[in-house]
Amino acid sequence: MQGLGSTAPKQRLEADAAPQEPPFDCTEFVAETLLPTVSGKYRLRGYRHTFDGGRTYTEPSCIITGRPEGLENVPVRVHDACFTSEVLGSLKCDCAGQLQMAMGYIQEKSPGVIIYLQQEGRGIGLANKIAAYALQEEGLDTVDANRALGLPDDCREYSSVRNILSDLDIKSIRLMTNNPRKIQVLEELGVDVRGRIPCIVESQELNVGYLATKQARMQHWLSESDTDSLDGSFCYWNHDGEPLLPSAAQGGKSSGNGRLISRAD
């Protein structure tokens, strides 16, 4: 374990599963520091992660209170980036509230862990999420907007979570989530999920419809009457939406040495 401000030797954390060449996923620990925040002090660990045999690169981070190393039943939040709410203060979703809730929870119930992943927009990326928001202004809900763009409902990838938990020698977790599929996907990766901690942010005027859609179409557990069953209407990786034809995104303006593609053209 590395201490405050140290520059740690790099450590590769490859999947335990059957070896492949190149490995499907690989997570590399970079360094750990101690971060003072408005919610208290947290250990912050940085990682580099590739998957798709190295074609896709992200930088997951891990926010920690206490010493969860070697423990069972550790409270863990797996949180995906939401620039719009976490940086800009958007009121359209509950993401920033969930992150704050998780940060408060692990301070209070230390030790605890938040694994923060660069998977904006459920994995479609920020620009596509903005395009989805534009369609939501025209009346589509959060699921249909993705589909209208020819994008998956959810294309998040969680192998780094398994690798980071392994790096920390965390034996089993209680996942802070309202999303049954997140539990399912993590278990399929080999993470020992022993329980669930609800992470429900009170709705407000501007996100009540969004939350209702998550509950109705993605089976999120957002009220006491929600059951643990999945009816399969929300598809994780695939969907029946029409793909966005490349021609729809063509045309553009010259911008210095680069090229600015404008969908308005």
Ligand SMILES: Nc1nc2c(ncn2[C@@H]2O[C@H](COP(=O)(O)OP(=O)(O)OP(=O)(O)O)[C@@H](O)[C@H]2O)c(=O)[nH]1
């Ligand atoms: N595509 C898309 N992504 C969104 C939208 N609103 C928030 N997000 C993204 O949704 C992700 C969070 O997923 P959620 O569905 O809110 O929740 P979850 O992570 O599946 O489940 P919890 O663990 O209960 O939070 C973040 O990456 C956000 O950037 C939206 O309208 N469209």
